[in-house]
Structures are given as C-alpha cells and as structure tokens.
Amino acid sequence: MEQLKEKNPQKIKSNENQCSGLCCTRVENFCVNFGNMKVLEDVNLHIHCGELTAIIGPNGGGKSTLLKAMLGEVRHSGELKYLDEKDQSSGQPVIGYVPQHLSFDTDTPTSVLDLFTACNSNIPAWLLSTKKIKTKVKESLAVTKAEHLINRRIGALSGGELQRVLLALALDPMPDLLLLDEPVSGIDQNGLEVFYDTVSEIRKKYDLSIILVSHDLDLVEKYADRVILLNGTVLCSGSAKAVFNDPITAKIFGLTWFKNRSSDQGKDDEDNQ
Amino acid sequence: MMLNLWFDFIEFLLPFQWAGHDFMKSALLAILLITPLFGLLGTMIVSNKMAFFSDALGHGAFTGIAIGSLIGLISPIMAAVIFSIIFALIITVIKNKSRASTDTIIGVFSSIAIALGLVLMSFGGSFNKYSSYLIGDLLSISPTEILILTIVFIIVIALWVIIFNKLLMVSINQSLAHSRGVNTLLIEIIFTAMIAVIVTISIQWVGLLIINSLLVLPAAGARNITKNVRQYTLVAIIIAVFSGVCGLIASYYLNTATGATIVLVAGIIFFLTLILKNKFD
Numbered sequence: 001m002e003q004l005k006e007k008n009p010q011k012i013k014s015n016e017n018q019c020s021g022l023c024c025t026r027v028e029n030f031c032v033n034f035g036n037m038k039v040l041e042d043v044n045l046h047i048h049c050g051e052l053t054a055i056i057g058p059n060g061g062g063k064s065t066l067l068k069a070m071l072g073e074v075r076h077s078g079e080l081k082y083l084d085e086k087d088q089s090s091g092q093p094v095i096g097y098v099p100q101h102l103s104f105d106t107d108t109p110t111s112v113l114d115l116f117t118a119c120n121s122n123i124p125a126w127l128l129s130t131k132k133i134k135t136k137v138k139e140s141l142a143v144t145k146a147e148h149l150i151n152r153r154i155g156a157l158s159g160g161e162l163q164r165v166l167l168a169l170a171l172d173p174m175p176d177l178l179l180l181d182e183p184v185s186g187i188d189q190n191g192l193e194v195f196y197d198t199v200s201e202i203r204k205k206y207d208l209s210i211i212l213v214s215h216d217l218d219l220v221e222k223y224a225d226r227v228i229l230l231n232g233t234v235l236c237s238g239s240a241k242a243v244f245n246d247p248i249t250a251k252i253f254g255l256t257w258f259k260n261r262s263s264d265q266g267k268d269d270e271d272n273q
Numbered sequence: 274m275m276l277n278l279w280f281d282f283i284e285f286l287l288p289f290q291w292a293g294h295d296f297m298k299s300a301l302l303a304i305l306l307i308t309p310l311f312g313l314l315g316t317m318i319v320s321n322k323m324a325f326f327s328d329a330l331g332h333g334a335f336t337g338i339a340i341g342s343l344i345g346l347i348s349p350i351m352a353a354v355i356f357s358i359i360f361a362l363i364i365t366v367i368k369n370k371s372r373a374s375t376d377t378i379i380g381v382f383s384s385i386a387i388a389l390g391l392v393l394m395s396f397g398g399s400f401n402k403y404s405s406y407l408i409g410d411l412l413s414i415s416p417t418e419i420l421i422l423t424i425v426f427i428i429v430i431a432l433w434v435i436i437f438n439k440l441l442m443v444s445i446n447q448s449l450a451h452s453r454g455v456n457t458l459l460i461e462i463i464f465t466a467m468i469a470v471i472v473t474i475s476i477q478w479v480g481l482l483i484i485n486s487l488l489v490l491p492a493a494g495a496r497n498i499t500k501n502v503r504q505y506t507l508v509a510i511i512i513a514v515f516s517g518v519c520g521l522i523a524s525y526y527l528n529t530a531t532g533a534t535i536v537l538v539a540g541i542i543f544f545l546t547l548i549l550k551n552k553f554d
Contacts, residue, residue, distance in 0.1 A: 068448065071448070071451060071452050072451070073451045073452075095452060096452075097449070097452035099448050102445070102446050102449065104444075104445045104446055105320065105322070107496060108320055108444075108445065109495070109496055109499040109500055109502065109504065110441065110445065110501065110505075111500060111501035113501070114441065114502040114503075117438065118437075118439075118441040118442050118445075118502075119442060119453050121438065122438070124434050124437040125438055125502040126433075126502050127434075127503075128503075151501075153500050153501070
C-alpha cells in the first residue's frame with residue numbers, strides 16, 4: 001500500500017500542466033467523507049479528450065461516489081478542472097451523466113419525449129409540445145439509435161432501451177465529459193456489448209472524454225483506453241493490460257476471474273486455429 | 274361585482290334547484306378554482322411519493338390556524354399560511370439533510386404538529402369552535418375568500434409553468450436533475466410551499482380529515498390510465514373538477530358534508546381507473 005501511494009504522485013507529476021495539445025479533464029485531490037468514514041481519499045485523475053477511461057474496483061470502493069462527487073452531488077474537497085486545447089482552464093465542464101440505474105417509479109406516466117422536454121426545454125412538458133421540439137428530440141435519440149422510442153413510456157422500456165435513451169439524453173447538449181455508471185442489472189450481456197459499441201462509436205465521432213464505472217472486466221479490457229483501479233484511492237492506473245497484470249488487481253478481484261480470463265484466451269486461440 | 278356576474282351566468286346556464294342558491298353558486302366557483310389546483314399539484318405529489326408528506330402539511334396547517342386564532346391575528350388564515358410554509362420548509366430541509374428515513378421524519382413532525390394544534394385549540398375548553406376545520410364547510414365561503422382563491426389560482430398556474438419541467442426531473446431521479454444543473458432543494462422547497470399554501474387555505478372548506486385524499490385521488494386515478502405527462506395532467510384535472518362538481522351537487526341533495534362527498538366520488542373514479550389500468554401500457 002505504502003509503495004503504491006508513493007508511486008501515484010509521480011505519475012501525476014509527469015502529466016502536470018500539459019494536455020499534449022488536447023483538451024483534458026483533471027480531478028485533483030478529491031476527498032469525500034460520509035460522517036467519520038473516509039470514502040475517497042486524495043483521488044487524482046487526468047483524462048484526455050477522446051479517451052475512454054474505465055474505473056474498476058471492489059464494491060464499496062467509491063466508484064459511484066467519485067462520479068457523484070464530480071457531478072457536485074456529493075460534498076467533496078478538491079477540484080475538478082477542465083482545460084481546453086491551449087491548456088487554459090475553461091471553467092466548469094459540461095458533464096453528461098448516465099446513472100447506474102435510474103430508480104424511478106415504473107408506473108410513472110412519463111414518455112421519452114416528456115423526459116427530453118423536461119430536461120432541455122423551457123416549455124413545460126404538460127403544455128402542447130411543438131413540432132420543433134419533437135424533431136430535435138428525434139435527432140438526439142438518433143445518436144443512440146433510439147428514435148423509435150420517442151412516444152414510449154419510460155417505465156415500459158427494457159433495461160437496454162432505457163440505457164440508450166439515457167445515453168442520448170446525456171449527449172444533448174453535447175458534454176465535455178461523459179460520466180457513465182454501468183448498469184449492474186437489467187441488461188443482458190448482449191445488450192451490454194451493444195451499449196459499449198455505441199459508446200465507443202460516439203467517443204470517436206465526437207472526441208469525447210468518457211469516464212466509465214464498470215463491473216465487467218472483460219468489456220473493460222476490450223473497450224477501455226485506460227483503466228483506473230479505485231478502492232478509496234487510486235491504487236493503480238494505466239492501460240488495461242498493465243492494470244490487469246498488476247498483482248494488486250488480482251488480489252482485489254480474486255483469482256477466479258483471472259483464471260477464467262486465461263482459459264477464455266486459450267479458447268479464443270483454439271478458435272482462431 | 275364580478276361575483277354577481279357569475280351568479281347571473283350560472284342562473285342562466287344551470288336552471289336547476291341547487292343552482293338557485295347564492296351559496297351554491299359561490300361554492301361551485303370555489304370548486305372550479307380549487308379542484309384544478311388539487312389535480313395539478315396531486316400529479317407531482319403522487320409522482321414524488323409525497324402522499325404522506327402532504328398529509329403532514331395538513332396537520333401543520335391545522336396547528337397554524339390554532340396559533341393564528343390564539344394570538345388573535347385579524348385573520349387566522351394568514352398566520353396559518355405562514356406557519357405551514359415554515360413547517361413545510363423545516364420538514365423539507367431536515368428530510369434532505371438527515372439520513373434517517375423520510376417516513377419517520379415526516380411522522381414525527383406530523384404527530385407533533387397535530388398534537389400541538391389540538392392542545393392549543395382545546396386550551397380553555399373551546400374546541401367546538403374549531404371542529405369545522407376537521408370536516409370543512411364549503412358552503413360558508415365568502416366573496417373575499419373567493420378573491421383570495423382566484424389570486425392563489427393564478428400564482429399556482431404561473432409557478433407550475435415555470436417549475437414543472439424541473440420538478441418532473443426531480444421526480445424521475447434526483448441525480449439526473451442534479452446533473453442537469455437543477456437546484457433540487459430549491460425546487461422541492463417551492464413545491465412544498467405551494468402545497469402548504471393550497472392545503473392551508475382550503476382546509477376550512479374541505480376539512481383536515483379528507484384534504485389529502487383530494488390531492489392524491491385524482492392524480493392516482495389519472496396515473497392508471499395515462500401514458501404521458503400531458504395526458505396525466507389533463508386527466509387528473511378532469512377527475513378533480515368532475516368529482517368536485519358532482520360531489521357538490523350530490524351533497525346538496527343528500528344533505529351531506531361537501532368535502533367528504535367529493536372525496537367519495539373521486540374514490541369511485543379511482544377504482545374505475547384501476548379496472549381500466551391493464552388496458553393501458
């Protein structure tokens with residue numbers, strides 16, 4: 001532990017005040033306390049635009065809390081900085097957020113159109129909705145191939161459909177930083193992969209910075225540019241390969257997953273032959 | 274003046290026996306003003322799962338009336354409005370700051386409020402004077418009160434246009450609203466203050482015992498048979514106004530308490546929507 005803590009500041013120093021000519025987002029010294037309990041301590045992140053950064057870690061390691069702190073929903077110390085191409089701080093970034101699961105009453109008489117109107121329009125959703133709003137909402141939904149869901153009740157959507165709608169919502173208006181909290185339940189493996197495909201497509205197309213809290217290490221390995229292992233603080237970070245080969249990762253996730261992983265790879269090799 | 278115009282209009286439009294009395298015409302006007310507000314606010318009370326909360330606000334209003342008349346203000350209702358707004362704000366803020374269960378917090382405040390109200394009202398053995406607040410008396414509404422109601426009506430509709438979208442976001446998911454830059458606490462405070470005002474001023478006509486059902490029933494019924502916000506709002510208002518008018522007329526002929534009769538009509542409509550529910554999804 002001690003060694004790791006020492007290792008981290010060096011990594012951050014080497015990135016100090018430079019974004020290699022690209023825009024970037026920096027999380028500096030985030031600390032979150034719930035009462036006397038330290039949930040996050042001295043978290044530092046540096047995220048380049050167009051990068052998909054995955055945050056992994058054990059349950060209760062503070063992954064979702066970190067996202068909520070970045071959103072300003074959880075009280076925290078430390079700073080969130082957004083720097084544009086010229087390394088100049090351009091104030092608070094526009095943040096898009098897709099929550100882990102949207103806990104709402106599934107009986108609610110709210111359509112997808114209502115949801116978008118409520119979020120992006122000044123005209124109250126209970127008044128007549130204009131054609132202009134409808135067209136605009138359809139365009140936003142088209143980004144995640146969800147335009148056919150516009151008149152559906154949000155409570156009647158499947159897990160995957162809801163996730164696509166929420167992603168479309170998070171991308172309207174286009175954010176500087178997209179925070180995704182991967183759903184743990186309600187989406188099957190196939191749906192999850194479709195979701196990841198959509199996300200990486202969007203990242204390439206709009207050069208977005210994406211921070212993804214994930215529980216599916218296989219998908220992280222496949223899609224993430226950078227991986228951060230978080231358990232109260234950043235334990236290690238780097239490419240997916242580097243992090244997964246770090247002994248501390250194996251220690252935290254147990255050996256089962258890694259065994260499966262190597263056997264999976266073996267199977268793939270066989271398949272290829 | 275305006276009221277006379279209304280009386281003539283009703284006489285012309287509704288040549289029935291019940292519409293012949295001025296108090297019935299006033300009551301009808303009051304119902305047409307207040308029930309849409311109940312329907313409107315009810316939609317978000319139900320969506321936000323605040324039925325218990327609005328019940329507690331009724332208790333706060335009751336205490337407010339007791340305090341108002343005890344310290345001898347000109348009109349106890351003004352004191353009641355101020356008290357119940359403060360009461361609503363306290364619960365809302367504590368609910369947001371504390372991690373104790375919302376139910377418990379509301380329960381604690383609600384019980385204390387009603388107990389304090391009853392103690393104050395029975396002080397000196399004069400409780401009978403206040404018993405009308407329990408059941409309510411819609412037929413006693415005065416022209417000044419109708420004027421107040423009209424002003425409140427306009428303010429609520431205006432606020433509803435301004436805050437509805439944000440309120441809808443909060444009702445769907447707090448985090449979502451927060452990430453969209455909504456000050457969730459402020460929106461909640463405005464909303465609860467609105468409920469507090471409506472509940473307080475109408476408690477004397479509808480009665481403490483049933484006022485909450487008038488807020489909850491129309492929206493709960495509308496929820497069963499609607500798919501989007503526009504339908505929800507519209508149907509809730511229609512149910513509220515329809516039950517109001519039917520209840521008023523029925524109570525005239527049956528010689529029953531108006532508020533309770535209205536609630537019964539709304540209750541019957543609720544069960545009808547429940548039967549229809551499966552056809553809507």
